[in-house]
Amino acid sequence: EVQLVESGGGLVQPGGSLRLSCAASGFTFSSYAMSWVRQAPGKGLECVSGISGSGGSTIYADSVKGRFTISRDNSKNTLYLQMNSLRAEDTAVYYCAKSRMGNIIRDAFDIWGQGTMVTVFS
Amino acid sequence: EIVLTQSPATLSLSPGERATLPCRASQSVSSYLAWYQQKPGQAPRLLIYDASNRATGIPARFSGSGSGTDFTLTISSLEPADFAVYYCQQRSNWPPTFGQGTKLEIK
Numbered sequence: 001e002v003q004l005v006e007s008g009g010g011l012v013q014p015g016g017s018l019r020l021s022c023a024a025s026g027f028t029f030s031s032y033a034m035s036w037v038r039q040a041p042g043k044g045l046e047c048v049s050g051i052s053g054s055g056g057s058t059i060y061a062d063s064v065k066g067r068f069t070i071s072r073d074n075s076k077n078t079l080y081l082q083m084n085s086l087r088a089e090d091t092a093v094y095y096c097a098k099s100r101m102g103n104i105i106r107d108a109f110d111i112w113g114q115g116t117m118v119t120v121f122s
Numbered sequence: 123e124i125v126l127t128q129s130p131a132t133l134s135l136s137p138g139e140r141a142t143l144p145c146r147a148s149q150s151v152s153s154y155l156a157w158y159q160q161k162p163g164q165a166p167r168l169l170i171y172d173a174s175n176r177a178t179g180i181p182a183r184f185s186g187s188g189s190g191t192d193f194t195l196t197i198s199s200l201e202p203a204d205f206a207v208y209y210c211q212q213r214s215n216w217p218p219t220f221g222q223g224t225k226l227e228i229k
Contacts, residue, residue: 044222045158046220106214108211109166114165
C-alpha cells in the first residue's frame with residue numbers, strides 16, 4: 001500500500017524551530033518529487049516547498065524562503081522539512097504529498113499523508 | 123503567482139442532482155489544472171489531473187473540462203459521500219497554487 005506518514009509537529013514559540021518528517025512506503029521513493037503543503041485552520045491549501053527525486057533541486061514559496069529547508073534521505077525513504085524562525089502565521093496542518101508523474105516538482109499530488117499540526121504561539 | 127478563483131464559496135444541492143463547480147485562473151495555465159476533494163479532518167484526495175483525466179479509482183461521475191483560464195468540475199449525479207470541499211490547483215507555474223475552495227453542502 002502506498003503510504004505517507006508525517007511526524008514532528010507540535011507547539012513552539014515564535015522564533016523557534018521544528019523538523020517535520022514524512023516516512024514513505026509502497027513506492028520507489030527516489031523516483032518521485034515530493035512537496036510540503038500546509039493548511040491553516042479553517043483555510044485553504046498552500047504549497048510551501050518541493051524537492052526533486054534525487055534531492056538536487058529544491059524550491060520554496062516566498063512566504064518561507066530563507067526560513068524553511070526541505071531535504072530527503074532516499075536510503076531511509078524519508079522527506080524532511082526543517083522550519084526555523086517560526087511565526088504565528090506558520091500555524092497549520094502540514095502535509096507531505098507525492099508528485100503524480102515522477103520527478104516533476106510542479107505536479108498534481110496523488111498521495112498525501114494524514115498531516116501533522118504545527119502551532120506557533122506566544 | 124497565479125490566482126485561482128472558485129465561486130461560489132458554497133453550493134447547496136440535493137443528492138441525485140448535477141453539480142458544476144467552476145475555477146478561473148488569473149492567467150493561462152494551459153491544461154495544467156487538478157481538482158481535489160477534502161472532507162473534514164482528512165487530507166485532500168486527487169480527483170482530476172491535467173484538466174480532464176480522472177485519477178486512479180475515481181468514479182466516472184466525476185469529470186473535468188476546460189483549458190487556458192476557465193475550468194469546470196462536474197459531478198453528474200451527487201451521492202451523499204460527495205458533499206465535501208473541492209479545490210482546484212494549477213501546476214503551470216511555481217508555486218503550485220490552489221483555489222480557496224467550494225463547499226458542496228446538502229440542500
